[in-house]
Amino acid sequence: MRAATMIFTGITALAAGAMVYVLDRPVGIFSFFEKGYAGVTFGPAGDWLPDALHPFAMALICAGTAGGKPKSLRFWAVFWGCVGLWMEAGQYYGERAASLLPPAFHSMPFxxxxxxYFIxxxxxxxxxxxxxxxxxxxxSLSFYKTPLKMPQKTRISAFMAPYGQSLKR
Incomplete structure (x- = not known):
């Protein structure tokens, strides 16, 4: 997969995840509608879809930015998966997890x-x-190989063969 394709796919996946928050979530920090947007629902998938799209998208964007190599995509997929699991574990342990954060975090943006978030x-x-x-x-996308393109002559021969014509001379 080309680097630009990775970045575009990642941005598209982030946008899809954001649409779940904007259109399907009840009033909250990201919702623009009181009970979601009428007629738009993601059903039960809306509960976990943004959590799946975030590490997927961020891995693609980071790997694409780093040149689009398969090893890079594997690294970023594991990295963003670990970040997401760490954030979920922080929510599970709440105040105990928040108390373990380094004091330097309190003065850093974001x-x-x-x-x-943990609490x-x-x-x-x-x-x-x-x-x-x-x-x-x-x-798993890092193992995707672009299909090989057949030479032009082979494609025409394969197309014409059922009609009893051959391009070989």
Whole structure:
């Protein structure tokens, strides 16, 4: 898979995950509609789909940015899977996990919110399943090989053969 394709696919997957929050979640920090958008529902998949799309998308974006090599995609798939599982474990242990965060986190942008996320977040085993699925999907995508293209003459010969014509002279 080309680096640009990885980045585009990752951004598209992040956008799809964001749409779950915007259209299907009840009132919250990301929702624009009181009870979701009428007629749009992701059903039970809406509970874990963003958790699957996040490590999948981030692995593709990071690997694409790093050049698009399969080994890079494997690394980033494992990395983002571990980050997601770490965040879920933090929600499970709540205040105990928040107390273990390094003091330096409290003065760093974005990182100072992790403790609040651990304390106020809700652990869900389905989120763990989504994280594992998303990471595994990105990891397995690293083994994808682009199909070989047949030479032009072979493609025409294969097309014409059923009609009793041959291009060989």
């Amino acid at each position: 990182l100072h919110r992790i403790g609040d 106020h977040g809700t652990f869900d085993p389905m989120d763990v399943m989504g994280i594992v699925l998303g990471s595994a999907a990105a990891f």
